[in-house]
Amino acid sequence: MPLLPPIKRHQNSTNSSDSGHDSPNGQREKRLSEVDQFDAYDRQTLIFYVNGQRIVDESIDPRTTLANYLRDHLKLTGTKIGCNEGGCGACTVMISEIDPISQQIRHFSANSCLMPVCGVFGKAVTTVEGIRGVEERVHPVQERLTKAHGSQCGYCTPGFIMAMYTLLRNKPQPTKDDVDIAIQGNLCRCTGYRPILEAFYSFAKDEKGEIKVTENGCPMGEKCCKNGGDGCGGERKTLIKLSDMSKCVPYDPSHELIFPPELKLKNFHQQSFFHDSNGHKWYQPTDYSMLLALKRKHPHARVISGNSELAIELKFRFINLEMVINPRQVPELHEHHLTDDGDALNEFSKDLPESKTRVFKAVLEMLHWFAGRHVRNVASVAGNIATASPISDLNPIWMASKAKVVLDSEERGERTLTIDEKFFIGYRKTVIRPDEIVKAVIVPFSNENEHFYAYKLAQRREDDIAIVTGAFRAQMNPKTQLVDNLSISYGGMDIFTRLALKTAEKLAGKKWDKTLLDLGLNLISEEFTLKPDVPGGMARFRQTLTLSFFFKFFLQVAKNLQISIDHCVEKTEIGDTIPHTLNATQLYQEVSKDQPIHDPVGRPLEHVSGERHTTGEAIYTTDIEIAGCLHSALVLAPIACGTIDNVDPTKALEMDGVIAFFDASDLPTNERMGHHSDTPIFAKDRVSYHCQPIGIIVARDHETARRGANAVVVQCTAEKPIVTIEEARKADSWILDELQLHSQLNEGNDVVKKNDWSKYTRVIEGEVKMGGQEHFYFETHNCIVIPKEDRALEVIVSTQGINDVQTEIGKCLSIPRHKIVVKVKRIGGGFGGKETASPLIAVPCALAAMKLKKPVRLYLERFDDMAITGTRHPFNFNYKVALSEDNHLIDYDVTAYANGGHSLDLSTGVLTRAMVHIDNVYKFKNAHIYGRICRTNTASNTAFEDLEAHRECFCTETLMKQLAETYDLDVDELREKNLYNEGDMTPFGMHLRKCNIRRTWHECKEISQYLEKKGKVQEFNRKNHFRKRGLYMMPTKFGIGFGLKFMNQASALVLIYTDGTVLISHGGMEMGQGLHTKILQIAARCLDIPIELIHVEETATDKVPNSMPTAASVGSDLCGVAVEDACQQLNQRLQPYKDKMKEKAWKDWIQAAHIDRVSLSASGFGIIHNEPVDFFNGKGAELFGYCVYGTACCEVEIDCLTGDHRSNWKALLYRATVCSQWRRSGVREWDPFIKGALVCTKFRQPYDVPRDYHVSLLKGSSNPHGATCE
Known part of the structure; x- marks a missing residue:
């Protein structure tokens, strides 16, 4: 069912769906007996098309999602899975079908991670591989995103490509509004979206209907140096377009893949479908009477459309789902009619008087913020009503507008109910009976004296669940300006959507003035109260939003009535429009005119893997297929702190497809890992944090492994956990002793003198608290371990630190490191979260592979990844600072408290990085900096990009602002006065x-x-x-x-082949930052050869040993210096041939050197010079x-x-x-x-x-x- 629902008048209906109520009982019972018979359905075999190829499957499990089917069965791994909840868009595909009403081909985007594969019966699916590959000419969408530098790690890129591709299939000349809506459901962690928007906007037509790519404007405006001004700093800079799309191939819709003729000729859209696999049944009727019969015989069967709720329950709650009914092909549920008492919320709204469509417009505006485009394309209003979410975006509108639903059952017939205070009766419960179908939604017209508005606030504007929603309707008496009738409804303020009945009753008959406003605010605050521990939190904020929404409504109605209020009446719709003109620039220094054309340094090269990202051909660890590979899942602790009484895997091991269970007792020697050997591989006797791994289940496939892990019985005795920094300080729960820094010790003093604050007249103190933060790398933690002969292991893993993975596997499984080869081609984002957390996944997987002597894969679902691995460190800062009379910073005392989690991990590095950046860019005459790491019952927190450097800057910026406000100073002048020199x-x-x-x-x-x-x-x-x-x-x-001196090193291996090509292996990980691209540039300049002759191989421990993690923003520096060193060695060996054969070229010199038995391989090494700081004694250094x-x-x-x-x-x-x-x-x-x-x-x-x-x-x-x- 489409999200714009069937809204239909049913009185005196004569359609065939109603005729069943007049049928004799014998016919009705016969239909009931037939609905489960194979021959009652046109098809029992799943048939659909993927990229033009016919797919037939007779045995697929109906619980399988389209994403998993594409990846696991068809090996189309371009479709990525980022969240498995329909929230990130990485899995976006295009689905084409024949509309059951219009009989026209319809293309729509959808989240394949939510779409059941049985749901595409009779349809055509197009994936990123199907719109053209690298071997042919890439599709214009792929080409433009590549040239705009719109991919970095590349994991989200196929989803963006397919979202835009679907838009072009429907509208070859879209507007920028169309582009924005098309990618509503797509997220990107790397780019910040600017290059993606730039690429996609190049397809959009302007206000004149022309498609034209214009240059972006300079932020200096008329002062731009290109206009003769001196606004760009007075130095030669060039303002270039962020990318030039004028040379790209224009989009031609005539070149697209056609809809499969078979599906149209054989009317697959009119064929019913039934599928049964291992007791799991899928019903897809095309006849309304059969739908009613199915619901009567199976009243508790789930009726799905968008599957956004059921997919989550299947994936993460492991419900036992035996049957599903999909009514998408029932024509009656797609109809809409305009009558005297209802409308279809579509194009009719444009042709009706504004006064009649106010409810419709509120619905349409709310729908813009409802989920993402890919969800809306397959979701239904009926499903949203029946789900009865307490934070539904639409249900408050239905309640406030007095909309009605038509419910139908085969046994009792139709009944029409108003969606009012009696409709929702509990958490996710309505008065809809188990055998009833939501046949229609009737939305009333508004009238000239009726005012209707709806509001929503979420943590982001688009594609997010609401914090609070509200809908308001005021029927005014045009003569007296009194309220004839008022409806107020809120979502997010109870376990179900509620009407403000008491408030509406007491405001009826009142004049629309400030008295009404004050009374209304008081009544709402009394009627909607939340306890501090309410689910969802933010109790006070949510209560405030109910008042704010009412106030916005009051102002808007006052504006409509032209009533003067002592407040500024502003635009109060749900979210304000923003200009779509993307005015984005980058200023940079052009390369010298004398620089050789083949020298790529300083030139804007595309990402070396950019095109493969856009075509879906870039391979990640999750995409690699290994013959005979088993799958595994971790068994997680159900409590945050306490003792483990018993772990019983019996039920899991009895499940079909489950092979083995391993825990701490199976480890050969070491049970702990980490730089400080304080992180248990598996919790053994005690649990330190919620979802801590206890064991690992191995099975034949991923889903079976997860169900098996869920079936393991873990019995624990819970204790009160320590969660926050405040609780840890109170309990004196620490990791390590206090760390310190004293600027006095760097000035030749041997003794630290405490500050005498009494001598200062301008002193402030305060506290700053900052919570944790998820990394949200798009590719979750995963690895493959392949046993080799002689107890050797090959490990393919998504990590920033292959050396740590190799070290921990070797240490925990008693295998020497030279027998463990760890490899990484690329990772789908890291952001510090894959620096030290990867062994948490790799070691259990290696244990299972070693025990079973078979390849084993461990892939974390997003939920498990977020639960098992740590986040950015929460921090508290307590500070005190003195300011001189001439506004210079004098003394600074600050203590940083970091929530380290249950073990040390990288907390020392994170805390020390915080301590050395807490000055930000300001000169303090004297500073005493202290740090403590709190031990809590949470996952061990870890690195996060800048290792907390900029969070500590926030602390200092806070005190700068506080100083300015306290002593009435201009904060910018205060900053500038104290900047370092x-x-x-x-x-x-x-x-x-x-x-x-x-x-x-x-x-x-x-x-x-x-x-x-x-x-x-x-x-x-x-x-x-x-x-x-x-x-x-x-x-x-x-x-x-890095803060540790020994870590500032890197190695690289450069190989030259006799055909003149060059292969480079280095110790850095490509994770979207363009590291490989930079390495290519460095090597091309050093060797003075075209970049096309050079290739960067995967990172592997058998090529470059003992490498440091790619982190601390130093990967390019270290690996680049190492590659440069190797290239210089090769240049020295080749120089005699260059001198002797000046008229020859690169390939000739290489062949001559090879004939003379000169080595054409070199191992390079690079370091960054630094000295360590003594944080235990407080003495600094050139860090x-x-x-x-x-x-x-x-x-x-x-x-x-x-x-x-x-x-x-x-x-x-x-x-x-x-x-x-x-x-x-x-x-x-x-x-x-x-x-x-x-x-x-x-x-x-x-x-x-x-x-x-x-x-x-x-x-x-x-x-x-x-x-x-x-």
């Missing part, structure tokens, strides 16, 4: 060289036109009472390198090789009534970190937008991207320590 020493003892912070500050201020924008923001805030804007400019620095600096400016707008907000404008100015590839580095800087938003809310979507966004790299600031081959 060249040669200054930090509290951790490092002298700052090439310190560009003041340059980035001043240039960002100029590029952003900060002072001008500040005046506009102040003017906006004066004019608007309930919407406010804020403008902020913030500087930052980041030290490049980093260098620092990078940047300044950002951002304008944010907020709705003061609800907290809804958006970023309007952003500018970032960075010092270049690696000169080899500005393009990838520059694009990557959009990631802070996503990362920063994740701290306080949910994963951002394309809609949330600032449409005015500018990134610049500071001219003349190339990294002198990196690999440049100069």
Whole structure:
């Protein structure tokens, strides 16, 4: 059923679906007996098409999703699975069918992870592989996304491709609005969406109906250097388009794959389908009477459409589902009619008077924010009503508008009910009887004196469940301006959607004025109260939203009635529109005109795997097929803290397909892993955190393994856990002793003197708290372990640190490391979450493979991944700071408390990184910095991209703001006055060289036109009472390198073959940052050959041993220097041949060297010079090789009534970190937008991207320590 529901008048109905009620009992009973018989259905074999190929399957389990079928059965691994909940869009495919009403071919996008494979019976499925591959010419969508640098890790890319492809199949010349809606359900963790939008907007027509790609504007406007101005810093910079689409192939719909003729000629859309596999039954009737008969005979069978609820229950609650009814092919449920008492919420709304369609428009507007496009394409309003979610977006509208539902059953016939306070009777319970079908929804017309509005607030605007929803209807007397009738309904304020009956009753007959407003607010606050421990939390906020929504409604009605209220009446619809013009720029320094054309350094190269990302041909660990591979799943602890009394795998081992169970007793020696050997591989006697692994189940397939793991009985005695930093401090629960830093010790003092705060007149103190943050790499943790001869293992794993995986497997299974080969081709995002957490997955998988002597795969579902692995460290900071009379920072005392989780992991590195960055970019005359790691009963928290550096900057920026507010100072002037200067020493003892912070500050201020924008923001805030804007400019620095000296090293292997091609292996992991692309550039310049001759092989421990994790923003530096070293060795060997054979070319020199028995392979090595800090005694050192600096400016707008907000404008100015590839580095800087938003809310979507966004790299600031081959 489509989401725009069947809304139909049923009185005096004469359609065939009603005739069954007048049938003789004998015919009815005969139909009941036939509904389960094979011959009652046209087809019993699943038939559909995939990429033009006919698929026939007689035995597939109906519980199988389309995504799993595509990947596991058809080996079409371009379709990715990111969440298995329909929330990320990585699994998006296009489904084509013949509409049962119009008989026209319809293309729609869908989440294949939710769609049951039986649901595509008689349909055609198109995946990313089916729209053209690399061997042929790529599809225009694939080409443009590649050229726009729209993929980084690439795991989300196929989903975006298919979403846009589906739009073009339906509308070859879309608008930008169409593009935005098409990708509503797609997420990207890497890019920040700008390059994706740029690529897709190039297909959109402008207001004149023309498709034209225009250059993006400079943030300096008329002051741009290209116009003769000096607004770009007074130095030669070139403003280029982010990508040039003018040379791309135009889209031609005539070249697309046709709809399979068989499906149309044989009328598959009119054929009923029944499938039974191992007791799991799928019914897909095409006749309405058969649907009623099915529901009568099987009243508790689940009726599905979008499957968004049932799929979750099957996947994560392991319900036993024996039968499903899919009514999508029943024509009567697709009909819509316009009558005197109802409408279909479609194009009719455009032709009717505005006064009659106010309810319809509220529904349509709410539908825009309802889920994502891929969910809406297959979902149904009937299903949403029957599911009775307490946070439903639509149910408050139905209740407030007094909409009706028509329920039908074969036994009792039709009945029509109003959706009112009697309809929802409990949590996810309605008055709908088990044998009834929701046949229709009747939505009433509004009238001229009726005002209707609906509101929703979620943690993000699109594709998110609501925090609170509200719908309001006011029927006014046009003569007296009194309220004739009022309806108020809220979702998210009880276990079901509720009407504010008491409030509506007492406000009836009142005049629409401030008295009514005050009374209404009081009544609502009394009628809707929540306990502090209410499920979903945010009790006070939710209660406030009910008042805010009512207030918004009051203002809007007052505006409609032209009633003057002592408040600024603003636009109060659900979410404000934003300009679709993407004004995004990157400023960079062009390469020298003398640079050889084949020298790629500094040029904007596409991602080396970009095209393979867009075609679905990029292979990740989850895509690799191993013959005879078994699957496994971890058995997880049901409590957070306590003792394990018994673990019984008997029920699991009795299940068909389950092969074995292993736990701590099966480990040969070491039961713990980690850098400090304090992390149990399996919990044995005690549980330290909820969902801690207890054992591992091995089975023939992934789903059987998961069901088997769920069947293992784990009995525990629970104890009270320690969860928060506050609880740990109170319980004196610590990991390690206190760490410290004292700037005095770096100045020749041997004794630390405590601050005498009494001598200062300007002192403030405070506390900053910051919670954890999920990494949300799109590819979850997974690995494959393949046993080899002589107890050797081959491990293919998604990790940032192959050395750690190799070390931990060898240590825990007593296997020498030279017999363990760990490999990584690419990973679908890491962000620090795959640095040390990977052994948690790899070691149990290796144990199972070694025990069974068969390949074993372990793949974590998103839920399990988030439960088992740690997050970013929650932090608390307590600070005290003194400011001099001339506004210089003097003394600074700060203590950082980090929630380390149940074991140490990387908490020491995270805390010390926090301690050395807590100064941010400001010079403190004296600083005492302390740190403690709290032990709690949570998953061990770990690295997160910048290792907490910028969170500590937030602490210092908070105190800077507090100082400014306390002493009435301009915070920007205070910042600027205290910025570091060249040669200054930090509290951790490092002298700052090439310190560009003041340059980035001043240039960002100029590029952003900060002072001008500040005046506009102040003017906006004066004019608007309930919407406010804020403008902020913030500087930052980041030290490049690991804190431990021995980790700042890397190796590489460079091989030259006699045909002149070059193969490189290095110790870094490609995870979307473009590392391999940068390595290619470095090697091409060093060897002075075209980049096409060079290939980077997968990262493997048998090529490069003892490699460090790819982390700390140092992968390009270390691996680049190592590759440069190897290339220079080869250059030295080849130089005699170059001198002797000057007229010859590269290949000739290689062959000559080979004939002379000169080695054409070299192992390179590179380091970053640094010295370690003594954190136990507080003495600093030159900890980093260098620092990078940047300044950002951002304008944010907020709705003061609800907290809804958006970023309007952003500018970032960075010092270049690696000169080899500005393009990838520059694009990557959009990631802070996503990362920063994740701290306080949910994963951002394309809609949330600032449409005015500018990134610049500071001219003349190339990294002198990196690999440049100069």
